[in-house]
Amino acid sequence: MSDTDATNAEAESEPSGAAGGTGAPTTEEPSTRLDLGSGGPDVSEQYPLQVDGLRKTFGGITAVDDASFQVERGTLTGLIGPNGAGKSTTFNLITGMLTPDAGTVTFDGEDITGQRPHAIANKGLVRTFQIARELRDMTVLENLMLAPKAQRGEALWRSVTPGFRDDVVEQEEELLERVWNVLEFFDIDHIAEEYAGNLSGGQRKLLEMARALLTDPDMLLLDEPFAGVNPSLEKRLLEHVHELREQGYTFLLVEHDMDLIMENCERVIVLHQGQVLTEGSPAEIQANEEVIEAYLGGNV
Amino acid sequence: MSVRDDVADRIPGGDAGLIVVVLLALYAVYILVGVGLGYSVRGQLNTIAVLTFYIGVFAMLALALNLHWGYTGLFNIGIVGFMAVGIYVMALVSKPLYGSGGAAQVGGLGLPLVVGIVAGMVAAALLGALVALPALRLRADYLAIVTIAMSEIVRFSFLSGELQQFQLFGERVGFGGGSGLILDFTNPLEAFFAFFGLWDAYLGFVDAFTVIIPNNPKPVVDGLVYGAVLLGFVAAFFWLLKRTGESPFGRVLKAIREDEDVANSLGKNTNRFKIKAFMLGCALMGLVGILWLMTSGAVTPNFFRPRITFFVWIALIIGGAGSNTGSVLGGAVFAALLYQGPRYLKNLIDTVIPNADAPSSFGPAVAPLVSNFDPAPLFFYTIDSVRQLQLVIMGLVLIWLMHNRPEGMLGHRKETAAGIPLTASRARGTASTDGGDAGGEVDE
Numbered sequence: 197m198s199d200t201d202a203t204n205a206e207a208e209s210e211p212s213g214a215a216g217g218t219g220a221p222t223t224e225e226p227s228t229r230l231d232l233g234s235g236g237p238d239v240s241e242q243y244p245l246q247v248d249g250l251r252k253t254f255g256g257i258t259a260v261d262d263a264s265f266q267v268e269r270g271t272l273t274g275l276i277g278p279n280g281a282g283k284s285t286t287f288n289l290i291t292g293m294l295t296p297d298a299g300t301v302t303f304d305g306e307d308i309t310g311q312r313p314h315a316i317a318n319k320g321l322v323r324t325f326q327i328a329r330e331l332r333d334m335t336v337l338e339n340l341m342l343a344p345k346a347q348r349g350e351a352l353w354r355s356v357t358p359g360f361r362d363d364v365v366e367q368e369e370e371l372l373e374r375v376w377n378v379l380e381f382f383d384i385d386h387i388a389e390e391y392a393g394n395l396s397g398g399q400r401k402l403l404e405m406a407r408a409l410l411t412d413p414d415m416l417l418l419d420e421p422f423a424g425v426n427p428s429l430e431k432r433l434l435e436h437v438h439e440l441r442e443q444g445y446t447f448l449l450v451e452h453d454m455d456l457i458m459e460n461c462e463r464v465i466v467l468h469q470g471q472v473l474t475e476g477s478p479a480e481i482q483a484n485e486e487v488i489e490a491y492l493g494g495n496v
Numbered sequence: 497m498s499v500r501d502d503v504a505d506r507i508p509g510g511d512a513g514l515i516v517v518v519l520l521a522l523y524a525v526y527i528l529v530g531v532g533l534g535y536s537v538r539g540q541l542n543t544i545a546v547l548t549f550y551i552g553v554f555a556m557l558a559l560a561l562n563l564h565w566g567y568t569g570l571f572n573i574g575i576v577g578f579m580a581v582g583i584y585v586m587a588l589v590s591k592p593l594y595g596s597g598g599a600a601q602v603g604g605l606g607l608p609l610v611v612g613i614v615a616g617m618v619a620a621a622l623l624g625a626l627v628a629l630p631a632l633r634l635r636a637d638y639l640a641i642v643t644i645a646m647s648e649i650v651r652f653s654f655l656s657g658e659l660q661q662f663q664l665f666g667e668r669v670g671f672g673g674g675s676g677l678i679l680d681f682t683n684p685l686e687a688f689f690a691f692f693g694l695w696d697a698y699l700g701f702v703d704a705f706t707v708i709i710p711n712n713p714k715p716v717v718d719g720l721v722y723g724a725v726l727l728g729f730v731a732a733f734f735w736l737l738k739r740t741g742e743s744p745f746g747r748v749l750k751a752i753r754e755d756e757d758v759a760n761s762l763g764k765n766t767n768r769f770k771i772k773a774f775m776l777g778c779a780l781m782g783l784v785g786i787l788w789l790m791t792s793g794a795v796t797p798n799f800f801r802p803r804i805t806f807f808v809w810i811a812l813i814i815g816g817a818g819s820n821t822g823s824v825l826g827g828a829v830f831a832a833l834l835y836q837g838p839r840y841l842k843n844l845i846d847t848v849i850p851n852a853d854a855p856s857s858f859g860p861a862v863a864p865l866v867s868n869f870d871p872a873p874l875f876f877y878t879i880d881s882v883r884q885l886q887l888v889i890m891g892l893v894l895i896w897l898m899h900n901r902p903e904g905m906l907g908h909r910k911e912t913a914a915g916i917p918l919t920a921s922r923a924r925g926t927a928s929t930d931g932g933d934a935g936g937e938v939d940e
Contacts, residue, residue, distance in 0.1 A: 291761060317763035325761075331754035333818075333910060334747075337918040342747050343762050349744030349915055350764075352772050356739045361915070364743060368915040389919070391910070411762055 240305030244269050244415055244446055245321070250289055250299035251470075252282075259285040261470035262299070267415070267463075272437060272447045274457040274478075277467035278491055283450045284326060286467065287419050291323045292316045304414070318345060320414035324421060326450075328400035332393030336384065336403060339392050340375040343410035347371070375410065382406045382436060398429040405433070415446040422451060434460060458482060466490070511821040518825055519551070522832040529840060533847045538709045538716055543840075545719030550835055552726030553788045555827030557808040558815060559733045560780035566817035566907075567741060568773045569753035571640040574627070575781050575808050577647030578620040580800040582782025583789045584654055584671055586616030590681045594668040602661045602670035602677075609687045613786055620782025621775040623650075628774045632767055647802060654797035676796035684790050685722055722791060729787060730824060733780060737820050738911075740776070747913040749773050803887075807835065810890055813897060816907025825905055834890050842882040854880035 240246070243266040252260045260282040267273045277283050288294040290301050292313040300309045303321050317323075331339050349355045349364035379385040382402045387395060392403060401421055408416055418437075422430045438460070441447060451457050457464055458478040466473040466481060468490040474481065481487055526547055530540045557575060564570040590612030591604025604612075623646070631642040653659060654671045661670030671677055681687075689695040698721075705713035740746050748769045751759040759766050789795050807830065815826020854876040855861040861877035864870040878885065897904070912918050 293757065293761070312765075313757075313760040314763050314765045317761055322763070323761055325758070329755050329758045331751050331758060333754060334750055334913065335910075335918065338747060338750070338913050341744075341914055341918070342751050342759070342764075345763050347744040350748060350769075352740065352745045352776065355743030355745045355915070356736060361739070361743075365915045368744070372914075372916065372918070407762065 240302065242269055243267060244304050245290070245448065246300075246302040247286070247290065248300045248302070250286065250301065251297045252285055252289055252294060253297055258470055260289060260296075263467065263470060263472050264299075265465045265472050265475060267446060267448050269446050270441065270444055271462045272441050272449060272460060274461035274464040275448055275450045275467060276452075276454070276457055276464060276481075277473070280469075281467040282470040283467055284419060285470075287323060287417055287450065290316075291321065291417060317411060317413075320412070321417070322408045322411050322413035322415070323417040324401075324404045324408050324419055326419040326423070328397065328404045330392035330395065330400045330403055333391060335389055335391055336379070336395070337372075337375060337388050339403060340378065340407055340410055341368070341371055343407045344371050344374065345411055378406045378410055383432070398425045401425055402429075402433065405436070409440070413445070415448065416440075418447060418449045420450050420452065422453065422456060430456075515821060515824050515828075519828055522551075522828060523547070526832070526840070529844055533844055538713075541709070541716050541720060545716065545723050547832060547836055548723030549719070549726060550831035551828045552723060552730055553784055553827075554808065554811045554831040554835070555730045555824045556726075556733050556784045556787070557781065558811040558823040558827040558830075559730070559737055559820060560777045560784065561808050561812050562817060562820060562823040563737055563740065563749075563773060563777040563780070565812065566819065566823070567746060567753060568749040568770060569636065570628075570770065570774055570777075571636050572643050572774070572777070573640050573802070573805050573809070574643030574645075574647035575805040576800045576802060577643070577650040578624060578778045578781035579785025579788065579804070580647070580650050580654060580797070581623050582616040582620045582785035583795055584616075584677070585619040585782075586612040586786045586790065587677055587679055587681075587795065588612075588664075588669055588671070589615040591669075591677075592680060601675075602672060603668055604681070605665065605667060605669065609681060609684060609790075610691075612681070613783065616786050617779040617782045620785070621779035624775045624778030625771055628771050632770050632774075644802060644805070647800070647805065651797050651800045654800075671797075674797065676794050678794050679790060679792065681790075685718055685725075688725065726787060729783075734820055734824060741820065741911055741913060743913075743915050745769070745772075750913045807890075810834065810894055813894065813904055816904025816909070819904075819906040819909055819911060822904055822906030822909070829905075834886070834893060838882045838886045838889060842879055845879050 245267040247266070248264045250260050250263045251258070263282065263286060275283055275286070285294065289296045289299075292308070292311050292315070295310045300307055302308065303316070303319055306319070308316050308319065308321070331342070334342070348367050349361075354360045355364055376385065376388075379388055382405070384399060384402050384406070387399060392400070395403060401424075405416075405418070405421060421437075422433060425433065434456075437447060437449075449457070449461065458481070461478060463475065464478055464481045465475040466484075466487050468486075473486055473490055474484055476484075523544060526543055527540060530543055533539075535543065557579075561572065561575060564572045586609075587604060589605050589607050590609050591602075591606070593606040594603025607615075627642055627646050628639070631639040655674050657673050659671045660673035661668060663669070685698075686695055689698045702714050702717045705717050709716055741749075748759060748764050748766070751762075751764070752766050752769060756766050759769075789799070811826040811830035812823055813826070814829055815824070816822030855873045858877070861874045864873045
């Protein structure tokens with residue numbers, strides 16, 4: 197399924213790659229691109245995440261300047277760009293950590309612009325952080341048990357009232373089992389009882405991805421998940437990502453390692469100075485003069 | 497550190513056992529000192545009653561603060577304000593109607609004590625929500641500023657003439673202003689036993705004490721029984737907060753303390769959790785305010801100076817933030833050694849060295865030391881000023897703790913935030929037996 201989707205995407209995006217992301221399509225398929233904002237059912241089915249004209253300024257600096265792109269369902273899409281291109285800000289804008297000055301973010305056909313982070317996460321759009329943010333003084337198990345959505349025991353009264361607490365305990369046992377499965381999937385079951393603060397950098401990255409996965413997301417935004425991870429662990433993490441993608445998860449991945457992006461992503465979006473410079477298949481991106489210039493600082 | 501843990505591990509009964517052992521040790525010290533002082537049985541029992549009272553209130557306050565600070569990371573330094581609201585609202589609701597005789601300048605609504613207690617707790621919780629709503633959106637330290645300001649606003653409000661007396665539902669009620677409020681409702685202990693139909697039985701129980709205390713044993717027995725009731729409340733607080741902590745709710749609170757952004761990005765509405773936890777803690781603080789003062793006959797606003805707030809913080813720091821057991825121990829140790837201890841020590845020294853008249857001021861106390869190396873006057877002067885020195889001693893203890901054991905007695909122990917024990921072995925057993933189908937598809 198994903199194979200055909202990927203080819204479709206390439207076919208579609210090939211001409212629009214030169215659009216420069218300013219929302220002024222120069223291709224023969226303008227209707228598709230213009231429709232994205234309104235997010236018809238078909239479009240949102242194929243592209244769960246649509247970002248349109250996103251803008252954010254900090255004081256005099258425009259971090260994200262009219263960025264528009266879309267992420268196709270069931271793909272591993274890479275978001276690249278030189279330092280300061282606005283990748284992390286874009287992530288923060290999408291996930292509600294920051295509120296955009298202009299533009300819209302649409303997820304599964306619903307406008308989620310400016311919604312609070314927890315509301316967006318509950319819709320199935322979950323992120324990880326650039327610097328792994330484990331909950332230090334909680335064990336790996338506690339970290340993971342936190343993640344599942346809509347836990348009965350999150351209602352205070354139910355957790356303390358005798359009788360009702362049995363329900364909570366019952367669900368906790370189910371959750372614990374799910375957690376163990378995920379722990380084994382990521383091969384970190386041997387550190388289950390360790391405090392998260394004692395983990396190595398790579399283990400924290402695994403923990404963070406496992407935790408995000410336990411929220412039962414439709415789409416995962418991974419902010420440099422491989423930074424500071426040794427090559428063998430990186431390989432394993434990538435295997436996990438591919439395995440999950442085959443199960444139907446959608447990934448948007450910020451990463452600096454070009455080789456990694458080119459080898460693993462179906463589609464690549466290039467941000468430069470807060471704008472979408474281009475998007476397309478890895479091969480197209482590698483051949484794109486503008487991208488090379490942006491990375492080598494040709495515009496200076 | 498490890499030695500202490502070993503000792504704690506060897507005590508049977510786990511945490512409850514540890515608490516009982518520490519309490520017994522504190523009582524033993526007091527009784528021994530009392531024997532040294534040559535106290536009568538009445539005096540001994542009185543001492544124990546007073547000690548139990550303070551252990552009870554400080555343990556409860558430390559537990560409530562632990563929910564705020566230890567679990568959720570909410571920096572509440574307005575504890576005393578919530579206590580004040582608790583007892584004042586309770587008095588407003590439960591004092592008898594005005595004009596039914598008695599010395600009180602203002603009346604209340606004449607409702608039963610239980611209604612008053614619930615009203616006091618609800619009022620404290622609502623005040624907590626009011627304070628928290630704007631402050632929780634800001635960074636953590638702002639909550640501290642807002643809460644301490646609130647506690648002073650509460651105190652000055654109760655001091656003000658405007659609220660001294662007013663009409664509510666056609667009744668003349670009020671908070672009494674600076675001259676205080678007479679708490680002329682039924683004796684709470686009597687109401688408590690009458691509720692269970694045991695008041696006559698209790699009076700018989702008191703009479704039995706004439707064997708030990710020949711004349712008028714009632715005040716002493718009342719004190720002891722009230723202390724026991726307070727310890728019962730400590731147990732109830734402990735139970736409630738342990739359950740709160742060991743649940744998915746408590747897990748989110750812990751996550752908020754560790755990193756609120758993470759909890760948020762995992763879909764937890766952290767503001768809701770914070771407000772709930774804050775309101776629960778405030779209600780409990782209001783209840784402690786009620787329990788502390790409702791037997792005292794009267795209440796004045798200036799009782800609620802911020803120093804009590806800081807006493808509770810010291811108790812929590814001694815015990816160890818994040819641990820419910822530690823909170824109880826911290827409350828007990830603080831009450832016995834830092835709050836009551838210095839006064840008791842002064843009595844002891846006064847008995848051992850009788851007829852020593854302390855100099856009335858610092859000058860005469862130091863002069864002999866300088867002129868003929870006689871340290872005695874300075875020593876007696878110091879002993880005589882022990883009440884003032886108490887705060888200095890607390891400060892020194894705090895500094896020592898911050899340097900040597902910032903996590904307190906039990907703060908290093910992490911209490912599991914889950915409804916079930918999260919141990920590797922047990923979970924692995926269930927996962928391998930019936931988790932096969934779910935695990936199979938994702939296994940490599």
